[in-house]
Amino acid sequence: MLKNMDELLELAKRRGKRRIAVAAAASRNILEGLKLAEDLVHPLLVGDPDTIKQYIDEIGLNAEIIGSRDMRESTYWALELVRKGEADLIMKGKVPTPDFLRAVLDKEKGLRTNRVLSHLTVLGVPRYHKLLFITDAGMNIRPDLEMKTKILRNAFEILFRLGYEQPKAAVLASIEQLHPDMPETLDAAALSKMADRGVFGNALVDGPLAFDLAISRESAEIKGVKSPVAGDADILLVHDVAAGNSLAKSMIYFGGAKAGGIILGAKAPVVLLSRADSPEQKLYSIAFALASL
Secondary structure (H helix, E strand, O other): OOOOHHHHHHHHHHOOOEEEEEEOOOOHHHHHHHHHOOOOEEEEEEEOHHHHHHHHHHHOOOOEEEEOOOHHHHHHHHHHHHHOOOOOEEEEOOOOHHHHHHHHOOOOOOOOOOOOOEEEEEEEOOOOOOOEEEEOOOOOOOOOHHHHHHHHHHHHHHHHHOOOOOOEEEEEOOOOOOOOOOHHHHHHHHHHHHHHOOOOOOOEEEEEEOHHHHHOHHHHHHHOOOOOOOOOOOEEEOOOHHHHHHHHHHHHHOOOOEEEEEEEOOOOOEEOOOOOOOHHHHHHHHHHHHHOO
16 A cells, blocks of 8 residues: 555656656656656657757756657657657657547557556545545546446556555445436446456455545444445546546645546556646656556
């Protein structure tokens, strides 16, 4: 179990310094994040060489520049570095997210596998006793039960790599009972039963659980809900991307959470960032990707 972001950073450092390819890297904000992560990764910056050179000189970042003035070309060049083994992970730069993901999913030139791609957010929430993970807050819009099963498998695989012996997932809904007009409650019950039958290995899944029960033992006791997951969830599985994105951002902006996020299921970890992410958030995303190797 990881209690905070400092422990995640320490775990990333123990993985050893790796090479990160950055697609369309001509962004000061992105390069400032890489400067914070210079003990973790060696950047291979693909993009406008003049702009990148100016920024890294100002910031004092040691990096290799691979010149390309076209965003699409920069993206595929960065992907090729990973495919050839010249980089260990890839990070989105200024290229628009849909274009970047389309390239990652390219059957011939991307990093696609036979697994579903999903997004996993890690959050260090000041009032929670350990790191909290949310999926899927950035990739799959409205997953059905089959897709949720694959998303949950992706998340558990990463937590096992991070050293969790028995990760716990709460499948969120607004109520704890099954309701025929609320398909998220039916999916939650199905996923819980699948976990009971060993589908997710040595992991615990419970749901449907309202958010307060997932993160507060006191709330669970008051409502009379007995669950090994209640009040101690590692993973929150949300019904759709809108719920996940809103939940994660509310924790960041209202709750002061430290956060990072990566795409799972590709041939290598994919660091997917919002343009509004701070350099610190970029550091945590890079550390998360590195720790997941």
